Amino acid sequence: METEAQRYLSLRASRRTERSDSGSRLKDHETGISANGKGIQDPLRLVWRRGFIRLILVSAILWMLLILFALLFHLWSCHSSISFLSALCKHDSKVLMILDTMGLTSKPQHRCPISLAQDPDAIIIPKRTPDIIPKSLAYILEDEQGNEDRKSKPLFGGHQNWTQRENSFKLNTTMKVHCGFAKNGGAEMDAVDVKYAKKCKFVVASGIFDGYDTPHQPSNISQRSQKLFCFLMVVDDVSLDFIKQNVTVREDNDGGKWVGIWRLVTLHHSPYDEPRRNGKVPKILTHRLFPKAQYSIWIDGKMELIIDPLLILERYLWRGKHTFAIACHKHHKSIYEEADAIKRRKRYARPLIDLHMKIYRYEGMELWSPMKGTISDVPEGAIIIREHTAMTNLFSCLWFNEVNLFTPRDQLSFGYVVHRLSNKFKFFMFPNCEYNSLFILHRHTREHSSVVEWVKSLDEFKGNSSGLRESRGGLGLWTPYPGDLSKVQLPSVQRTSSAG
Template identity: 80%
Template structure:
């Protein structure tokens, strides 16, 4: 079986040769990313001398973010051309593959094993986070102690992807009719709302913090997860549970309590409010005529490709708002 995963050469998301050479030595990685200049790097704290020797701290950025970072914080350059902000090595991704910054950010987040193929263990944190726990302790607590290979936190408010989708629409995280279409496809393909009979506590993770060993099954899961993000909406929390469902129990993971998740980092605000025109779309008719410019041209193409099933018969499960913040 062949699984498409990532981009071919000259297809987008390309690294500089100096960075490709640098990451070849990285077996343990703390990775993060900043796209479209929405954040600046936050220096981790409580990092042990051993972790500083063992881990590469890699901050993946696009060209706009690199320019923004240079104008707001001190960026140093080593004798081999590598760029640094404190402990973070800046990894420039040239030729962003998508129009939408949120979707571009999923490349290093989900395809960590493709960007850094020599890596054995990685910890992903979103760019707005400041890590405050030693990464070796994180690996010990969430992977090695329980003999897990993939760990991710449970969402604070939602367990069903349909609840999360409803919250995404209310909070204008993507075009409402396209979120509905995304969910109708999953419902048609058999994805039921989460229930207590499932072997894991939630279908919805907190996707901002991912801890993994780069095993073949985890790499396969990441490829399949990214393919869903590429094909449909960029909201990766909506597709995580679906990929778990389709793998039928082959993918094992540890979903830890949300209260522990919040003890691992300090959350900083973005430098500005994120907003793209497609997030404000309320009706599919808004994409017609002059509104066609609202469509992404390089991502989410599965939302505009005729689906082979009859989605008109699909009724989305009712959702109940479980939290004011949700």
């Protein structure tokens, strides 16, 4: 036992000696390094290396922050309401294109909430807006033709000459202008519908022509609005027959025709050859069809209204003391952009669209810019909200006269008439996303088609018998223009949207 104990103690002692020697050698080694001076140089070199790496990292971070700040400023300026900053932005810049590809740019919403009043019964209807300029507005009811030797049948829009057109843009206290419905020009209503319309002070109007749609019933209509508003659906004879074949038409004791809440109002003897142009009569000249109306809301025939009309008047007219409200176009701000899109989509004869735009260019219509003071020159005209004052009625007449003289694409004429009235016509242009929140859009029962839309050159128009040239509308494009259009160059446009 003693021998094993001694061996154990001897083994522990030898291990202590080995550890002591090892520590001594390590210490001697470190001392040797210090003596050579290397221990002083390595920490300095290490600090230098770390500092250089930190400098590179900080520089890279600052550079990235600078780039990010520049991108954010670029995006902010493009969406700024400040004209100067907005003008600095190039919307077709490579920066925006790259950010758009990455999904980092903000895109217009399709639908958005509308700050509507809650209760239609609580809305107080304000007093009418007083008329100032013009104070009195009258209409030319007889189609006056200058040359008796070439006298033709009366036209619905009248034979307005260039001098009359020019004078119609000069505002006076008392005015008399062309405004459709010339005697024997077509678009006659049944006596029973004329009688019914005389009691309508608040109107929701729509229209269907050439059998492209059937009436869609509005929803969310309060009892107050059902009593207050007349829901008038203007149709031609073709559409009336089509509607009767597809939905139930009820006839009341007075001979009035109804589809649900809609009262069908038939316009006999369509004034134009082109269905699209016929559709502009109730759309733009609502005040002429229903002269007793004080307020009107126009919606296209393919739309289903889903907002109470009294809430619409409160939101878009009365709250801001406006008399005319319309949505801005989703894609275009300039009429030249819209004209380019119309030609691409073959929505009317391309040479006539160009001629229409050359006349406007000659008369001083510029591309839209923030300096104009309007949100856009191009509206989304499927919904129009109006108080029928003398000024809004005048604007509607002048707008219609342009549609009558030139092409039926009314979006091309709207901004031009605003321009000619030198901003004396005040209106509210609301966001397109709100426009999309007012209705549900339904498809047409069939696509519209016209031979005029496929014409590629003026040489293809061979006269009225060819079926290519309208005989009762757009005659301003065939009447000698008093200015020299040969040197007019249309501005080049940047296609901001492939969908537009």
